[in-house]
Amino acid sequence: MDKITGLMRTKAKELLENGKVERVLGWEKGMFFYSTPPVFIDKPEDAEKLVWDDFAINNLAIYLLDKRNQESKVALFVKGCDSRGVVRMIQDNQVKRENLYLIGIPCPGLKDPKTAVRGYYKDASQVPKATKCEECQHPNPVLYDEMLGSQVEEPPEKDRFAEVSELEKKSADEKYAYWKAQSDKCIRCFACRNICPACSCQECLLDCSKPRWLDKEVDVAQNQFFHMIRVWHVADRCVECGECERVCPAGLPLMQLNRKLIKDINELFGPYEAGMDLEQRPPLTEYDTGDPEEFM
Amino acid sequence: MKAVSKEKLPALLEELAKEGTLYVPSSSGDMSRFVPWESDVQVDLEHNTTMSPKEVLFPQTEVLYNYKFGEENTVEPPPPGSEKIIVFGVRPCDVQAIRCLDEVFLTRTYVDSYYKEKRDRLIVISLGCTVAEDTCFCKDMGVNPVEAEGADIVLFDLDGEYGFEEKTDKGKEITKKIASQLSDTSKKKPKAPSFTLQANSNGIVEKLQKMFEHPIWEEVCQKCIGCGTCAFLCPSCHCFDINCKNTGACDGFRYRTWDACMFNDYALMAGGHDVRPTKVERIRNRYLHKLLFFKERYGMFLCTGCGRCLRECPAGMNIAGFINQLEEVTVDG
Amino acid sequence: MANPEQNPLVPEMGTITKIIDETPDVKTFHVTTPRGKPFTPKPGQLAMLSLVPVGEAMFSITWQGDDYLEFSIKRVGVMTDALHELDVGAAVGVRGPYGNNFPVEIMKGKDILFIGGGIGLAPLRSLINHCVVNRDDFGKLEVLYGSRSPADLVFKYDLFDNWPKVKNMEVYVTVDRGDDDWTGKVGFVPAYLEDLKPSPEGKVAVVCGPPIMIKFVLQSLEKLGFSDEQVITTLEMRMKCGIGKCGRCNIGSKFICLDGPVFSLAELKKLPPEW
Numbered sequence: 001m002d003k004i005t006g007l008m009r010t011k012a013k014e015l016l017e018n019g020k021v022e023r024v025l026g027w028e029k030g031m032f033f034y035s036t037p038p039v040f041i042d043k044p045e046d047a048e049k050l051v052w053d054d055f056a057i058n059n060l061a062i063y064l065l066d067k068r069n070q071e072s073k074v075a076l077f078v079k080g081c082d083s084r085g086v087v088r089m090i091q092d093n094q095v096k097r098e099n100l101y102l103i104g105i106p107c108p109g110l111k112d113p114k115t116a117v118r119g120y121y122k123d124a125s126q127v128p129k130a131t132k133c134e135e136c137q138h139p140n141p142v143l144y145d146e147m148l149g150s151q152v153e154e155p156p157e158k159d160r161f162a163e164v165s166e167l168e169k170k171s172a173d174e175k176y177a178y179w180k181a182q183s184d185k186c187i188r189c190f191a192c193r194n195i196c197p198a199c200s201c202q203e204c205l206l207d208c209s210k211p212r213w214l215d216k217e218v219d220v221a222q223n224q225f226f227h228m229i230r231v232w233h234v235a236d237r238c239v240e241c242g243e244c245e246r247v248c249p250a251g252l253p254l255m256q257l258n259r260k261l262i263k264d265i266n267e268l269f270g271p272y273e274a275g276m277d278l279e280q281r282p283p284l285t286e287y288d289t290g291d292p293e294e295f296m
Numbered sequence: 297m298k299a300v301s302k303e304k305l306p307a308l309l310e311e312l313a314k315e316g317t318l319y320v321p322s323s324s325g326d327m328s329r330f331v332p333w334e335s336d337v338q339v340d341l342e343h344n345t346t347m348s349p350k351e352v353l354f355p356q357t358e359v360l361y362n363y364k365f366g367e368e369n370t371v372e373p374p375p376p377g378s379e380k381i382i383v384f385g386v387r388p389c390d391v392q393a394i395r396c397l398d399e400v401f402l403t404r405t406y407v408d409s410y411y412k413e414k415r416d417r418l419i420v421i422s423l424g425c426t427v428a429e430d431t432c433f434c435k436d437m438g439v440n441p442v443e444a445e446g447a448d449i450v451l452f453d454l455d456g457e458y459g460f461e462e463k464t465d466k467g468k469e470i471t472k473k474i475a476s477q478l479s480d481t482s483k484k485k486p487k488a489p490s491f492t493l494q495a496n497s498n499g500i501v502e503k504l505q506k507m508f509e510h511p512i513w514e515e516v517c518q519k520c521i522g523c524g525t526c527a528f529l530c531p532s533c534h535c536f537d538i539n540c541k542n543t544g545a546c547d548g549f550r551y552r553t554w555d556a557c558m559f560n561d562y563a564l565m566a567g568g569h570d571v572r573p574t575k576v577e578r579i580r581n582r583y584l585h586k587l588l589f590f591k592e593r594y595g596m597f598l599c600t601g602c603g604r605c606l607r608e609c610p611a612g613m614n615i616a617g618f619i620n621q622l623e624e625v626t627v628d629g
Numbered sequence: 630m631a632n633p634e635q636n637p638l639v640p641e642m643g644t645i646t647k648i649i650d651e652t653p654d655v656k657t658f659h660v661t662t663p664r665g666k667p668f669t670p671k672p673g674q675l676a677m678l679s680l681v682p683v684g685e686a687m688f689s690i691t692w693q694g695d696d697y698l699e700f701s702i703k704r705v706g707v708m709t710d711a712l713h714e715l716d717v718g719a720a721v722g723v724r725g726p727y728g729n730n731f732p733v734e735i736m737k738g739k740d741i742l743f744i745g746g747g748i749g750l751a752p753l754r755s756l757i758n759h760c761v762v763n764r765d766d767f768g769k770l771e772v773l774y775g776s777r778s779p780a781d782l783v784f785k786y787d788l789f790d791n792w793p794k795v796k797n798m799e800v801y802v803t804v805d806r807g808d809d810d811w812t813g814k815v816g817f818v819p820a821y822l823e824d825l826k827p828s829p830e831g832k833v834a835v836v837c838g839p840p841i842m843i844k845f846v847l848q849s850l851e852k853l854g855f856s857d858e859q860v861i862t863t864l865e866m867r868m869k870c871g872i873g874k875c876g877r878c879n880i881g882s883k884f885i886c887l888d889g890p891v892f893s894l895a896e897l898k899k900l901p902p903e904w
Binding site: 360361363365369370371373400401404405406407408409410508509534535536537538539540542548550552555557562563564565566567569571572577581584585588589590592593 | 636637638642679681683684705706707709720722840865866867869873875876877879883887903904
């Protein structure tokens with residue numbers, strides 16, 4: 001890990017000094033052993049702030065949206081999930097490939113600061129691997145200009161949809177009761193939407209006041225509506241980075257919803273993983289004469 | 297002083313619950329909050345909750361009035377409650393936050409009726425802290441972690457028992473009702489816990505008064521993703537939005553909900569003018585509100601050092617870190 | 630102030646008794662309640678108008694009659710769209726009055742220069758009419774007003790008929806862009822102000838308009854020698870509760886709904902420049 005930190009700092013300093021980029025996005029050490037939040041480096045001397053450790057889990061891709069209309073060049077460090085988020089944004093026309101310099105970091109699986117906080121752990125070694133990292137199938141960056149360190153071994157393939165299949169077996173009443181209980185916990189903070197690389201609309205329809213699609217009341221009905229609509233809107237574009245579920249303060253199992261839709265899309269239109277390939281279009285944005293048409 | 301042994305606590309809670317609606321801190325899955333007590337509720341007094349107790353006095357969604365329009369045009373506020381509201385196990389940082397909310401809702405010409413009618417029925421039973429989490433900094437924000445100022449009853453964690461002291465008339469009155477559960481103890485009040493997190497708040501008011509145009513805001517705001525986690529979990533954040541909802545062809549209700557100054561439409565006016573169009577202005581407004589404007593207007597910080605925003609912010613924003621950063625800032629004049 | 634004893638967030642139901650079309654997007658509404666005028670506002674104060682199924686918003690009370698309150702409202706969003714669709718007789722809720730008022734006591738005996746832009750003349754109107762009705766309390770009255778085009782001029786009956794007829798009162802009107810029938814001045818308000826070169830001696834300037842216009846006018850007034858105490862403005866922010874509780878209409882530690890909307894330039898300079 002320390003080796004990568006050194007490489008990050010050298011690389012960032014070099015890119016800023018020779019003017020190749022105006023800004024480098026990475027991670028720095030925060031106040032607590034479990035905080036390694038994002039950092040934004042404009043000056044070469046600040047490159048010393050960069051750190052790579054067990055808690056560098058934030059997906060940096062979303063910060064590209066802050067400057068989406070500007071032509072400035074940005075370098076960012078990307079893990080597997082982060083690089084898929086970047087692919088998502090390029091495919092959604094939110095950023096241009098030529099404005100990005102991607103430095104890939106093969107990821108051994110990281111830890112979630114929220115696990116440390118909620119479990120009241122006292123040091124890093126006690127903290128288990130993050131749930132999203134346990135479920136990760138693609139730790140190596142899929143899009144990069146250069147890579148720091150060598151690729152890690154891809155984890156053995158596992159059934160991403162196991163939990164979803166279990167839920168599918170329940171009766172309609174049981175499913176409704178389960179999701180009702182989850183929606184009851186939601187406090188409508190929008191952390192899930194704001195951290196999602198696929199949620200890049202300049203004005204989210206769920207904020208729109210004319211017409212007011214989503215009422216501002218925070219109750220089960222509105223919360224259900226919010227989550228249903230958001231999940232459908234990202235359906236074939238979700239890169240399964242797992243950030244939504246990780247940042248939720250109420251602990252909603254949002255990846256179950258996302259994976260349900262991905263499972264259905266796989267069954268209807270063939271196996272597809274978003275954000276893996278810049279050229280491959282999300283299935284709902286195109287059609288094929290071989291598509292199922294039982295409803296016709 | 298008086299005390300209640302930890303084994304007798306369930307019985308004490310059962311007695312308290314007969315006096316009104318009793319709220320206790322409880323963990324369920326990832327999010328602990330204050331919930332109405334029932335005999336099977338697991339009470340968690342070891343750590344502070346994720347959702348603060350402000351939702352008892354200032355619910356996330358609250359009906360202001362029901363209305364009819366068309367043939368009849370009427371507005372009717374809901375009737376006030378009548379039961380006592382007892383909140384048990386409120387930490388000193390959260391009690392201080394209730395004092396901040398009192399300043400907002402009960403003073404300056406207008407009294408918010410919805411808040412007042414609950415506040416009048418509220419009895420705060422505070423539990424002092426013997427351990428400070430690594431994210432706590434209440435002491436630096438003017439809060440006494442051992443004994444909350446403004447609570448009706450204060451409890452002290454004395455190992456096998458809780459020390460019990462009535463502070464106000466409301467506190468004395470309710471203590472009479474549960475006196476059978478109390479015993480005596482010769483133990484003394486515990487010492488203040490030691491804090492690993494220091495956030496030196498001396499002199500920040502004077503400094504911040506000169507820092508509105510300072511470039512620090514551009515740097516500090518960058519991590520923020522503009523969600524409402526900090527504002528909603530904060531025990532003293534009080535901003536709200538008012539909207540209406542039609543439930544039929546000619547009736548509906550007007551309600552208020554929590555709002556967050558981080559949301560991008562917080563200051564957006566009809567016609568498009570927005571005084572806080574980017575996160576620079578919004579974060580600046582938030583931090584200045586917490587550390588400067590509220591102090592200027594009401595004489596106390598709007599941040600009570602509970603640490604919830606430090607723990608749950610998805611992006612690692614840190615107001616205590618910001619206060620420490622201010623030490624290195626020099627301002628002219 | 631509104632009666633602090635009542636529930637301050639609940640409106641009183643009233644009706645619209647008159648609607649005047651000022652411009653393609655501005656209408657003036659007269660509102661009354663079953664007990665007549667619901668309250669007697671001072672010039673500069675605000676009230677919340679509530680269209681129950683749509684929303685609630687804060688408006689300047691532009692004038693008042695014996696039994697009605699007058700609001701001149703520009704169509705800019707959800708709430709004002711709905712208001713503009715209403716007919717005479719429609720129900721509307723009203724609560725107030727909110728905010729502070731123009732400091733008419735310290736303005737007595739002085740010459741007053743009113744500078745308005747666009748719909749900004751509406752909040753000033755309550756003060757101008759107050760001065761006209763109490764004519765002898767004030768010195769010379771001058772109104773400098775500009776809008777985008779002749780069609781956007783509000784209160785034309787006041788600008789061209791009523792006010793010029795008042796003793797020792799002058800009205801100067803300009804538009805950003807004229808049309809085929811316009812024979813008056815063309816130009817921006819701050820530029821016209823500098824042309825007129827009003828003397829600051831014994832005068833109070835009262836300014837209201839779009840924020841960008843206010844900023845330029847304040848600069849011009851400073852150049853002309855007006856002191857900070859001689860300049861008064863009225864501001865606007867997004868408001869929801871109107872009673873200083875919901876937190877959003879703040880400039881620094883002041884709330885526009887409670888400590889404003891009227892501020893002297895001296896007071897404004899002590900606040901962060903966030904308006």
